[in-house]
Amino acid sequence: MLKKYAYAWITLAFFTVSIALHWGFGWLAYVDDQTSHGQAVRLSPYLVEMGRDTFENWQSEFLQLLWQVVGLAYFLYVGSPSSKENDDRMEAKLDALIELVGKEKGAELIADLDKTHLRHSGHATIHKPQSY
Secondary structure (H helix, E strand, C coil), rough: CCCCCHHHHHHHHHHHHHHHHHHHHHHHHHHHHHHHHHCCCCHHHHHHHHHHHHHCCCCHHHHCCCCCCCHHHHHHHCHHHHHHHHHHHHHHHHHHHHHCCCCCHHHHHHHHHHHHCCCCCCCCCCCCCCCC
């Protein structure tokens, strides 16, 4: 699980360290600001201020980037018309070439490839153009 999702774990580690440093340095700046103005250091105003600042940063940068990267990757993976068409066509061509080896042997080879490469959705089908 660690190796399979290494990118996600590294990203989570970067996020955790950066948010901890953001709040830690924010606390130091808040304490300095309060003491320089002769005011008492209280946790409640700090939490409100840091929550606002964090959400502003999250909303303007991280959420936007997350939506762009993850959203586009998801829609590409799910299969928008432009991305899915080429994959299906290539799958159908490869299946047809493998079947040239022989119907039985080709079918066995395709089934083995499907098992080893986790293709569960079946084979790509050839879409015949409609006649008008």
